[in-house]
Amino acid sequence: MGQGHVHDVVIIGGGATGATLARALSRFDLDVVLLEATAEVAFGVSKANSGIVHSAMHASPDTLKGRLEYPGNLGWRTLHEELGFGLNPVGEVLVALDDQQLTKIETIRQQGVRKGVPGTEPWTAERTLDAQPNLSREVKGAVWAPTACVFNPYEAVMLVADAARRNGVRIEVEQPVIAIDPPTPDDAGAPLVLHTPTAAWRTRFAVNAAGLFADDMAELAGVRDFTILPRKGEEYLLDKRLSGVVTSIIFPCPTPVSKGTLVNPTVDGTIMVGPTAQTVDDKYDTTTSEAGAAQVFSNARKLVPAISDRDVIAEFAGLRPVSDTEDFIVGPTERPGFINAAGIQSPGLTGAPALADMLVDILADEGLALTEKADWDPTAPHPVKFAQLSTDQQRDLAARDPRYAQLVCRCEIVTEAEIRDALERGAHTLDGLKFRTRAGMGRCQGGFCTWPCMQLLAEHLDVPITEVTKRGRGTWLIREREDQPVATTSTGG
């Protein structure tokens, strides 16, 4: 990349919005770069949420987020077919616990019907308990929406980004945009120049898909007219013992501020409860709290009394990038070439594939020429999930490649071949491997597989093992041992 080289599009942010846009643009003959600030794509907002492709009943069709919701739901299903990430159409049960809520949920169902969401049904209490026998006996009725799915958003976004990369998009991680040159007064057609700590990126168009930091990016471009207010959600994953306690996504009747605390099966079969909804000041605040746990479990038990915080195996918190308009902010700005895709809060993950198509249209309107590539490949080899294969399939794979018989993560049954495939697809940190393959996500939380994963990373990246990180800069894992005599330490005595 010489000083004079000008890219067609630089996408700022490798979350669901940026990755689906990168993939949508990859079908055209364009020079596209995606810059991700963190160590791996999907490691911001997209990593830590409930993992739901929403039924599309909930958001009002008067909002942009509401209009993109159902087309986005369909888009994820297509991507699932093409790329092979896990996606399970478990459906949604929207529960009413009193008569007032019964009226409210029917209003939501009618809104879904108007938006073209197929298959919704009002259910009686009996019908609801028949389908979900572990729900509270207080249930007065429910709305069934078969369009809702669960998936691992990080896995999906990583594979979408990988598909973009296979079709020619350049993906650069640990490249936070820290400056954007001011406009050149005498040359309106001059490219935008974005600076990251190690490089300058000249581009005709920049798409601001920076999630929590979208307002900061707009500020750098000189066109900030909104603020991102991070809204924290704590989530709790429960032991496999509780698998099957609910088989669909259980929604409470929503309040004006939140969809409420959900109880849902994950695509891996475990049960997740959450989220909370708390506005915070700090864009890095992903702490969980005693108070958050108490609130989540108190709410969840109103729906599913059998659930208890004693069964927690993992907990995390994510931040929703809520704009002060409470809707998505999408479109060109006064800065020529700088296009916003900001404030992508729930159902932003669901809407992402549709938002990507909308952004392609916007770029075309702004003058980007779109010529389809002859060799664009919408599919990619689906990652092998050894643990989910039949014994015969496992035997055949292992006979072809013994690395499929070398276990790395014993809790989740992840093989060396799967780890190597993830490395080939761009994983370069321990968490990058974990979120692509599940290695380290199980009962022992990496006690066994941390070391072999670090060894495979060091070998693949061709670095000393001390340079392998948990999730990029600053997250070092081990130190070189110093050859020294037995220490006389200050704590001795």
Add this chain to the structure above:
Amino acid sequence: MPVTAATRHLDDRYQVTIVGAGPAGLAAAVAAREQGAERILLVDRDAEPGGILRQCIHSGFGLQAFSEDVTGPEYAHRFVERVLERDVDVLTDAYVTDVSRDLRVKLMSPSTGVTSVETGGVVLSTGARERTRAQIRIPGERPAGVMTAGLAQKMVNLHGYLPGQRVVILGSGDIGLIMARRLILEGVEVLGVFELLPHPSGLGRNVVQCLDDFGIPLHLSTTVIDIHGHDRVERVTVAPVDEERRPLTDQAWDIPCDTVLLSVGLIPDGELARQLHLSLDQRTGGPVVTSTYETSLPGVFSAGNNLHINDLADWVSQEANVAGAAAADVALGRVRARQDVAVTPGTNVRYVVPHTLSTDLTQTVSFRVKEPIYGDTILRVGEAHRRKVRAVVPAEMVTIKLGPKVLESFAGETLRVDAIPAAAADDLAAAGDDEQ
């Protein structure tokens, strides 16, 4: 340790298959062979047999088994030699993914691929796993630098790297105590060991030899209530706890550090036990077993930390001797000993293993107390056995040998195991047998 003997060809059928080649599996293999089994398969997930002993480079092993104080690797090595001398098939880098109820063992390894073998008896000797941060629910950020003490031990002792430079240890389990000393010797700053309970979780000798001798502070009734640091651990907040173990946050203080090691307990690794639907003891987390360590599924045995958490590897080997021999007996079609006496935890006893005893055999009853008693203590197994000891603490397992003679008059009964202060025992004796 140089001993590797990766078996490349497996038989279709073994008399005894042993899952896990740590102290339990190695001893079980030797015992099964001595008992007459000829085709024995010993499977381990690591590249070499020995299990966790390989990373336990400190001494303190073998006092029971060899009447000699040796290190973990030496202890393992002696057993590995015995195993290899006895023509046992040792398959390393291998993992047993499933055991069916008709005793087909499904396993995978690069040398054999995905395959299965039939077996006459199975010994589950898969050991334990460490409790993690997720299980003790420390809120806060999730930076790099929080790991179990056992993983740190592996990094330091097997691979020669340090987990960090300024270390706080949460939990006073034995691995944590051992690692406190180990890291001090490597020039790492160990800022303290914090224990939620009012007494240490590890052995008394480890508190003295690993902490006291190196001036490392042990803070009892104190715990970590928050972890700070976005990328790498930067500091922890610790606080004393009240009698209900609730943190007294007004007395909390911060400790700058870059690493938190967790030594907060071990859990029997019960995945195969669960898959086999074995009856489990909620108190131990391991299977319910007979006096020969046979589980609720005939032909399946459990020994070592897979059965309950032992304090010494030597006890593990002794258990596995019994289990391995009994597995061979079952595979060879010999008659089992009667199981005609039940044992159950009584006063101040957390659990008892095994769950039934035989009036045909001499057997060992192992148990742990709930609360420490620092003074003369009466240990009782029903009316069959009564013994006075100086003290009992939860960290130290208690074992009692019981033979046919003491048991024979109790056939058909359930014996309660109690550990009570001697004074209280006298009062009880005076009051008669109301408690029964």
